Amino acid sequence: MNVVSRGIRNALRSPLRSGAIVIMLAISITLIVAMLVARSSVNAKIEEVKGSTANQITINPAGIRGGFGGGDPLTAEQVTTVTSTAHIGSVASTLTDQAGTDDTNLTPSLELGSFGQRMQRFETSTGDSNGPTDVIQGDGSSDSAPARPARTPRTTITGTTDANSIASDGSTLTLTSGATVDSTSSDLVALVGKTLAEKNSLSVGSTFTLYGKTFTVNGIYETGNTFQDSGIVVPLATLQTATEQPGAVTSAVATVDSSENVTATVSALKTALGDKADITSSAEQAETSVASLRSISSLATTGVVGATIAGAVIVLLTMTMIVRERRREIGVIKAIGGTTSKVITQFVTEALTLTLVSGVIGIALGIFVSGSITDGLVTSASAAPKTTQGQGPMASAGGMRGTGGPTQRFNQGLQQVTSTVTPQIFMGAAGITLLIAILGSALPAYLIARVRPAEVLRTE
Amino acid sequence: MSLEVKDLTKTYNASHGKVTALDSVSFSVSTGEFASIIGKSGSGKSTLLSLLGALDTPTKGEIHVDDINIARLSPHKQTAYRAKKIGFVFQQYNLIPNLSALENVMLALEFGGMRASERKERARELLTAVGLEPDQQLRKPAKLSGGQQQRVSIARALANKPAVILADEPTGNLDSETGKKIFDLLHDLSRTEKTTIIAVTHDLDIAGKTDRTYMLKDGKITTKRG
Numbered sequence: 001m002n003v004v005s006r007g008i009r010n011a012l013r014s015p016l017r018s019g020a021i022v023i024m025l026a027i028s029i030t031l032i033v034a035m036l037v038a039r040s041s042v043n044a045k046i047e048e049v050k051g052s053t054a055n056q057i058t059i060n061p062a063g064i065r066g067g068f069g070g071g072d073p074l075t076a077e078q079v080t081t082v083t084s085t086a087h088i089g090s091v092a093s094t095l096t097d098q099a100g101t102d103d104t105n106l107t108p109s110l111e112l113g114s115f116g117q118r119m120q121r122f123e124t125s126t127g128d129s130n131g132p133t134d135v136i137q138g139d140g141s142s143d144s145a146p147a148r149p150a151r152t153p154r155t156t157i158t159g160t161t162d163a164n165s166i167a168s169d170g171s172t173l174t175l176t177s178g179a180t181v182d183s184t185s186s187d188l189v190a191l192v193g194k195t196l197a198e199k200n201s202l203s204v205g206s207t208f209t210l211y212g213k214t215f216t217v218n219g220i221y222e223t224g225n226t227f228q229d230s231g232i233v234v235p236l237a238t239l240q241t242a243t244e245q246p247g248a249v250t251s252a253v254a255t256v257d258s259s260e261n262v263t264a265t266v267s268a269l270k271t272a273l274g275d276k277a278d279i280t281s282s283a284e285q286a287e288t289s290v291a292s293l294r295s296i297s298s299l300a301t302t303g304v305v306g307a308t309i310a311g312a313v314i315v316l317l318t319m320t321m322i323v324r325e326r327r328r329e330i331g332v333i334k335a336i337g338g339t340t341s342k343v344i345t346q347f348v349t350e351a352l353t354l355t356l357v358s359g360v361i362g363i364a365l366g367i368f369v370s371g372s373i374t375d376g377l378v379t380s381a382s383a384a385p386k387t388t389q390g391q392g393p394m395a396s397a398g399g400m401r402g403t404g405g406p407t408q409r410f411n412q413g414l415q416q417v418t419s420t421v422t423p424q425i426f427m428g429a430a431g432i433t434l435l436i437a438i439l440g441s442a443l444p445a446y447l448i449a450r451v452r453p454a455e456v457l458r459t460e
Numbered sequence: 461m462s463l464e465v466k467d468l469t470k471t472y473n474a475s476h477g478k479v480t481a482l483d484s485v486s487f488s489v490s491t492g493e494f495a496s497i498i499g500k501s502g503s504g505k506s507t508l509l510s511l512l513g514a515l516d517t518p519t520k521g522e523i524h525v526d527d528i529n530i531a532r533l534s535p536h537k538q539t540a541y542r543a544k545k546i547g548f549v550f551q552q553y554n555l556i557p558n559l560s561a562l563e564n565v566m567l568a569l570e571f572g573g574m575r576a577s578e579r580k581e582r583a584r585e586l587l588t589a590v591g592l593e594p595d596q597q598l599r600k601p602a603k604l605s606g607g608q609q610q611r612v613s614i615a616r617a618l619a620n621k622p623a624v625i626l627a628d629e630p631t632g633n634l635d636s637e638t639g640k641k642i643f644d645l646l647h648d649l650s651r652t653e654k655t656t657i658i659a660v661t662h663d664l665d666i667a668g669k670t671d672r673t674y675m676l677k678d679g680k681i682t683t684k685r686g
Contacts, residue, residue, distance in 0.1 A: 001563055002570070013558050332554040335515060336616065337543020337571030339536075453542075454515040456554060457506045457628055 003342050007349025011357075018354060021318050025358030025436070026365065028311035032304050033366020033421075033429045038374040039300035041419045046290045046297070055259045057088075057266055059252040060278045074277060076247025081272050082254055087261040092162035093249040095239050098154035099232075105209040108153040109199035109230040120151045155196065156231040157210070159239025163191060165253065166221075166228055173233075178204035178219030186237035190215045193229035194222040210234075211242040259283055293417075296377045308432050311355075315440020319351050323444045330448055331456035344445045351441045352434075359433035366429065367421050374419035462491035462656040463512070463624055468521035468531075470507050470679075481507040483679040484521070489672060491623075492654040494647055496667040499676035505660045506628065508676065512658065513546050513626045514538040526623050543571040547617025547655075549646075551629035553609040555601040561587060561612040562597045565619055572620030586615040590645060607638035614645060618653065625649075627659035631666060643669065 001009075011018055059082055063071030073095065074082075083091050099106075110116070158166060161183045167173040173180065173191075181189045190210075192202050197220045202208065206217045215234070223229055240246055256265050262283045269279050323330070333343050470482040482504045489495045499505050510516040512523060514530050517538075523531045530541055548554075555564045565583035574582065587597045590611040601609050610630060617625050630646065631639030643666050650657045659670065667673045675683035 001559075001566065002576070006559075010558065328554070329556060332550075332556065333567075334539070335513070335542060335548055335554075336568050337539060337620075338567075339539050342571075452515070454510040456548075456550065457510050457515070 003346045004349050007346040008353045010346065010350045011353035021314065021354055022358045022361065024314050025311055025355060026361040028307045028314065028436075029359050029362025029429065029433055030365040030369065031307040032311070032432055033363050033425070034370040034373040035300040035303035035307065036425045036428055036432075037366070037370035037419050037421055038377050039297050039304065040422060040425055041374050041417050042293045042297045042300065042378070044420070045417045046293050049286055049290050049293075050259060055256040055262055055283070057254045057256060057262065057269065057279060057281045059254060059269065059273070060280075061250060062276055062278055064250055065278070072276075073245065073248035073250050074252060075249075078273060078276060079247070079249050079252060082252055082269060085254075085265060085268050085272060087257050087265045088254045089257050090255045092160065092165045092253045092255075093236055094161075094165060094251045094253075095159040095236055095243075095245065095248055096250050097157045097159070097239060097243055099157050099210060100154055101152055103211055104155060106155055106196065106200050106202075106232075108155045109193075109195045110153045110155075110227070112151060112153040116153055117151055156227075157239060158231060158233045159236040160233060161236045163221075163233050166231075166233060167223060173221050174223065175219045176222050178217065181218045181233070181235055183235050184237075185235050186241055187235060188213055188215045188238060189218045189234065191219045191221050191233040192217050193231045194220055195226065195229040196231065199230075213242060293378070299377065304432070308436060311358075311433075311436040312439035315351055315355060315436055316443055318354070319347060319441055319444035320447065322350070323347065323447045327451055328456060330451045331453050334451065334453035335456045340449050344448050347444055347448060348437070348441045351444070352437045355433055355437035355440070359430065362433070363426070363429050370421065371419045374417060378417045462489060462493070462526065463658070464488040464522075464524040465512070466522045466524075468508070468511060468523065469519050470504075470511060470516070471519045480679050482511070482518070485676075485679070485681055486521075487674055487681060487684070489656055489658060491656055492650055493672055494650040494657045494659070494670045495672040495674065496670040497658065497660045497674050497676060498662065498664065498667045503676040504679040505676055507679075509626050509628055509658075509660055512624070513548060514541050543568075543573070544620050545623045547619070547622040547625040549610070549613050549617050549625060549627035549630045549659075551632040553601065553606070553613045553633075555609055555612055555616075557601055560598050560600055561592060561604065561608075561615075564601070564612055565616045568616045568619035574620075582619070583615070586618055587612065589618075590615045605638075606634050607642065610634060610638075610642050611645070614642070614649070618649065618655070621653070622655065624656045624658060627657060629661060630659055631661070631663060639663070639666070 061074050063069045163180050164173045207214050256262050262281050266281050468485040472479045511518050518531050522529050562583050566579040569579040674681050
């Protein structure tokens with residue numbers, strides 16, 4: 001039997017006491033693991049939100065937002081100015097249009113409703129639903145139209161250089177079938193929203209007519225948003241050509257190389273584009289929205305530190321009590337030739353055994369409860385971000401009418417924090433467990449070193 | 461000469477001033493002799509034993525064991541000295557409660573540097589030599605009588621073939637019959653193992669049977685026999 005096995009055996013010397021210590025320590029370590037998981041998950045979410053939106057700048061033509069307003073779309077030259085501005089890595093350009101029954105053979109899948117009727121209240125009906133629209137023509141061709149069209153629902157067409165830009169959560173657009181389109185091409189291909197596809201019995205490979213041209217369905221997408229799932233996505237150049245709006249863009253989202261450069265880039269764009277465009281960045285909104293997540297992260301960090309201290313104090317008090325109880329035994333071991341380092345090793349092993357058993361139980365329990373604790377923390381702290389939400393479609397900077405832009409997208413996903421136990425968390429928890437044992441053993445080791453072997457000769 | 465003490469003095473600083481526990485004590489004990497130290501409580505017996513066992517360092521004086529002055533050893537060398545050259549027998553037995561009799565003896569062998577594979581056999585030999593049955597050897601101290609515990613303590617003291625065994629009231633907790641047996645055991649060991657034994661005792665009968673007796677009074681040796 002060596003010093004380590006003696007230490008392990010000593011840990012089980014008093015099963016009742018050891019059991020109580022293990023339970024208390026396991027609770028501390030459970031809390032540490034749960035807080036580490038919460039902290040890591042929340043920090044990952046913050047980085048995700050900031051990474052996906054905080055370095056984005058939205059450029060809208062002055063007076064146009066979504067499908068509302070008036071004025072001129074951005075020109076190709078203006079888009080080039082945006083693209084060539086320093087620190088801008090990529091630009092997703094979008095042109096939106098609405099197709100009436102004379103523009104396409106597709107039946108709209110959205111009901112007109114009272115909102116749609118109000119939006120078209122200035123359009124007088126002649127009873128001829130095939131007449132040209134005065135909504136889609138940006139070049140003033142509606143002047144030649146003898147009559148206004150009937151009030152009918154429209155189908156929203158989005159021409160974009162990045163099909164993923166219409167995904168509601170800012171990630172990759174979900175395709176239920178088929179493949180995405182080459183957004184940089186001018187091919188007559190389209191992605192059709194699931195609702196519209198079902199309404200018109202479209203599937204991959206089907207064709208339909210739009211602006212007098214035959215388009216082929218490349219894929220069917222689903223966003224979970226009724227408005228978006230009733231639309232069509234085509235390459236930007238295709239829509240510009242089909243609607244005779246060469247170079248026109250109704251919204252551009254520029255991604256800056258670093259969130260630190262967003263403010264300077266916004267200033268540069270405002271100088272370059274002047275009053276021709278409205279420029280907004282989501283950095284500040286993102287920062288405000290993640291403030292509550294930051295407070296959860298701080299709370300979790302405090303929880304980790306607090307639980308670590310509590311664990312160390314439990315070990316420290318326990319081992320101090322044990323050392324005081326076994327003072328005579330320590331004196332005997334020293335008297336018969338045991339070195340101070342051997343005695344300390346034996347007691348540290350005892351502390352490590354108790355801590356490691358607690359660690360195994362605590363880590364397992366921590367992994368088990370971390371999900372619900374993270375959810376609880378995020379839910380309880382969600383009041384703050386909610387105040388920054390609900391800005392409505394008019395506040396969005398997306399290319400489609402009523403479509404959420406980046407700000408809405410990250411607000412939507414803010415409470416969807418997925419708690420994940422990573423190897424780093426596991427290693428961190430194991431390291432903290434070891435730290436607890438070391439910190440908790442430091443004072444007892446000092447007390448052991450101070451025990452004089454001569455004390456053993458004192459008669460009780 | 462196995463043990464030679466010269467002008468040994470130990471003073472303590474107490475709250476009421478300086479206390480001289482031992483005052484210029486000198487004596488010697490030859491190899492294989494059984495010496496006893498008697499004296500009243502507070503006469504300095506335990507202090508003398510702790511100095512002889514390198515559990516403490518003297519304020520002044522020398523202690524030579526096999527020509528090594530242990531009074532001037534570093535703490536590290538003192539520990540090594542205790543492990544290999546000294547065997548302790550205590551009044552309270554002082555066995556490690558959660559180790560069996562066999563493991564208590566093996567512990568001393570571990571500190572003495574014996575290889576792990578040899579310890580168990582040597583511990584069995586020692587325990588058998590002091591009269592412990594094989595089944596008793598596997599018991600923990602709490603399951604042994606006082607006399608049996610003291611036998612284990614003696615086996616532990618003998619483990620590393622020490623130059624000197626220091627016994628602090630070895631029969632103090634035992635009835636007279638068992639005490640006599642333990643004394644006889646120690647006496648026989650001093651003869652057969654050629655081990656020097658110095659025992660502190662109150663029992664004048666026992667002291668009278670040792671080869672040499674020193675009486676301590678107020679930190680000084682006042683009487684010497686043998």
